[in-house]
Amino acid sequence: MADKPLIFVTNDDGYFAKGINELVGVLSKFAKVIVMAPDQSRSGYSCAFTAKEPLQIKKLSEQNDVTVYSTTGTPTDCAKLAFFKLFSKEKPDLVISGINHGSNASVNAIYSGTVGAAIEGCVNQVPSIAFSLCEMDKDADFSYSLPWVEKIVRYVLANSLPLGVFLNVNFPSGELKGCKACRQADAYWCQEFDVIKDEDGNEAYALTGTFVNREPGVEGTDLWALDNGYASIVPILSNRTDMTYLNVLNDKLV
Amino acid sequence: MADKPLIFVTNDDGYFAKGINELVGVLSKFAKVIVMAPDQSRSGYSCAFTAKEPLQIKKLSEQNDVTVYSTTGTPTDCAKLAFFKLFSKEKPDLVISGINHGSNASVNAIYSGTVGAAIEGCVNQVPSIAFSLCEMDKDADFSYSLPWVEKIVRYVLANSLPLGVFLNVNFPSGELKGCKACRQADAYWCQEFDVIKDEDGNEAYALTGTFVNREPGVEGTDLWALDNGYASIVPILSNRTDMTYLNVLNDKLV
Numbered sequence: 001m002a003d004k005p006l007i008f009v010t011n012d013d014g015y016f017a018k019g020i021n022e023l024v025g026v027l028s029k030f031a032k033v034i035v036m037a038p039d040q041s042r043s044g045y046s047c048a049f050t051a052k053e054p055l056q057i058k059k060l061s062e063q064n065d066v067t068v069y070s071t072t073g074t075p076t077d078c079a080k081l082a083f084f085k086l087f088s089k090e091k092p093d094l095v096i097s098g099i100n101h102g103s104n105a106s107v108n109a110i111y112s113g114t115v116g117a118a119i120e121g122c123v124n125q126v127p128s129i130a131f132s133l134c135e136m137d138k139d140a141d142f143s144y145s146l147p148w149v150e151k152i153v154r155y156v157l158a159n160s161l162p163l164g165v166f167l168n169v170n171f172p173s174g175e176l177k178g179c180k181a182c183r184q185a186d187a188y189w190c191q192e193f194d195v196i197k198d199e200d201g202n203e204a205y206a207l208t209g210t211f212v213n214r215e216p217g218v219e220g221t222d223l224w225a226l227d228n229g230y231a232s233i234v235p236i237l238s239n240r241t242d243m244t245y246l247n248v249l250n251d252k253l254v
Numbered sequence: 255m256a257d258k259p260l261i262f263v264t265n266d267d268g269y270f271a272k273g274i275n276e277l278v279g280v281l282s283k284f285a286k287v288i289v290m291a292p293d294q295s296r297s298g299y300s301c302a303f304t305a306k307e308p309l310q311i312k313k314l315s316e317q318n319d320v321t322v323y324s325t326t327g328t329p330t331d332c333a334k335l336a337f338f339k340l341f342s343k344e345k346p347d348l349v350i351s352g353i354n355h356g357s358n359a360s361v362n363a364i365y366s367g368t369v370g371a372a373i374e375g376c377v378n379q380v381p382s383i384a385f386s387l388c389e390m391d392k393d394a395d396f397s398y399s400l401p402w403v404e405k406i407v408r409y410v411l412a413n414s415l416p417l418g419v420f421l422n423v424n425f426p427s428g429e430l431k432g433c434k435a436c437r438q439a440d441a442y443w444c445q446e447f448d449v450i451k452d453e454d455g456n457e458a459y460a461l462t463g464t465f466v467n468r469e470p471g472v473e474g475t476d477l478w479a480l481d482n483g484y485a486s487i488v489p490i491l492s493n494r495t496d497m498t499y500l501n502v503l504n505d506k507l508v
Contacts, residue, residue, distance in 0.1 A: 044302060044303045047364045047365050048299045048300045048328075048367075049298045049365055051298045051461050054450055054452065056458050056459075076365070107492075109494075113302075159506065161499075165499050179507070181507065183493070183500060192338050193335065204310050207303060233507070235496040235500055235503060239438050241438045241491075242419050242491045245416055249489060250434075
């Protein structure tokens with residue numbers, strides 16, 4: 001690591017979102033920061049990449065220790081482009097994605113472009129963190145989260161993370177009591193569409209939905225932590241093999 | 255389960271792809287099959303959903319025990335729409351995604367829309383399987399895989415799967431020696447873009463890349479099985495918390 005750590009930052013809300021700019025504000029106090037983020041909102045893009053058309057990169061600004069690029073791609077594309085174009089010789093010390101506007105706790109981590117970019121960092125063997133605030137508003141108040149962002153980032157810079165593990169951190173809206181290391185709660189979305197009529201009178205289906213926690217009140221889950229005023233830190237594996245059931249299959253099926 | 259099991263089928267290559275039609279051909283011998291698949295190729299869409307515009311559904315055919323719909327959405331959208339519209343009262347007995355044209359072994363599972371749809375089935379607590387053939391060609395030969403598809407599907411119908419676990423099955427191109435239950439190999443993609451000039455002379459970045467297996471020759475991995483002429487079956491967890499590192503974090507960070 002050079003004098004100052006080198007941190008790559010991206011998100012799924014776009015380079016212009018408040019959350020990513022608040023994040024960069026914290027990190028630039030002690031790190032060299034390179035941002036490459038989507039030029040439009042790319043929420044819900046998971047680990048999707050763009051195969052159909054070439055991507056474009058635009059350099060937006062460079063001042064002091066912060067350089068900002070936008071791309072026409074997804075969060076995963078942003079991370080892939082950054083590793084290809086900016087970090088082909090020297091990897092960053094960290095990949096940080098966020099701060100997302102809206103929860104990426106529990107099952108939301110599956111769909112999240114913010115988390116998707118952190119997975120891409122992890123696959124590239126760089127310690128990676130996804131940060132999200134459980135507040136969708138574009139003017140959401142990140143002030144309570146920022147000291148914890150700094151604490152968690154400094155911890156990971158000092159201690160690294162095991163290969164193949166990244167952190168998915170969610171902050172409750174408003175003041176927080178502290179921070180809990182958690183497992184992902186079991187939850188799902190139901191009643192997911194509003195049925196509407198399109199211009200031709202045909203039915204169309206607009207995504208909405210109700211979030212259902214299958215483990216309400218269960219301490220140790222990320223949703224419990226958030227419901228009780230704590231930030232949740234979930235260490236997530238990029239390799240998701242179930243080793244227990246693998247042995248069952250070997251006995252019974254193969 | 256009714257007399258015949260009810261199987262929901264989707265994919266990411268589109269309803270018209272050879273792989274999904276070969277799959278339906280096998281399943282319809284012993285099951286009632288409902289297909290809801292994208293109306294265009296949606297490879298590389300991971301668990302992405304469509305939040306920006308309403309989705310449309312088109313009923314394409316209904317004969318004997320096979321009904322086929324297309325949607326304007328991603329594979330995850332297809333599964334979500336099917337649970338909302340077709341299976342709101344009675345869940346299917348299985349969700350099957352594929353057979354994909356191209357490998358979804360190892361790290362490819364992260365990006366795959368085929369796998370994304372199986373994750374959605376798993377989150378909805380229906381036993382789910384993603385099938386892929388390591389052969390991109392649109393006229394790929396699925397004939398060697400089909401007896402194994404039937405065997406695996408019948409196994410899962412008879413034995414179910416643990417909640418929160420789905421199967422990611424990949425077939426080698428050509429003849430196969432058998433089938434191995436495996437863990438996901440550690441791999442990544444590098445040198446991921448061709449730099450080209452767009453119409454205005456600006457640089458643009460077209461996805462390509464070299465696949466790197468970090469564990470070449472390691473028996474027990476899915477890439478080893480495929481390289482040695484076996485189909486790989488990887489049981490994958492939808493909840494990816496690393497319980498070991500969780501305890502480290504609780505001791506050191508929180």
